[in-house]
Amino acid sequence: MLRPVEPGSDAACPYCGVQVRFAARQKGRKVIANVYVDGRWDRVETYHEGCYARAGEPHGPARA
Template structure:
């Protein structure tokens, strides 16, 4: 009788990354670079960079940036990934 063994895989450590998303109405985040609010504006359809930040392979925080500020900050979390999926909407409770 032969025994099959599962391949051994190393866990992949999460990496901090940045995603470009539209600014949603009611957003109250502040830009991690300039400190100004990242505000929704219906006429301008602004976009923001959102970065999930990991420290020692554990999620630590989310940082928000104005699109221009992320580049001015030197792209601290690497290149921007443009999100093709909308954010899930929360239902009012």
């Protein structure tokens, strides 16, 4: 799913390794992906919106 980047976010993007920061002057968006391992929820990964697309949407299409 897509969510606006919120203040205080400090998760690193798995694709580029840069923290997904809140940027007040940008229409920053991030992709929050729930990652399942063997059918069980394992973790949440946070990508920059563009990085998720460049990574080939590894966890499926992002939904608005």
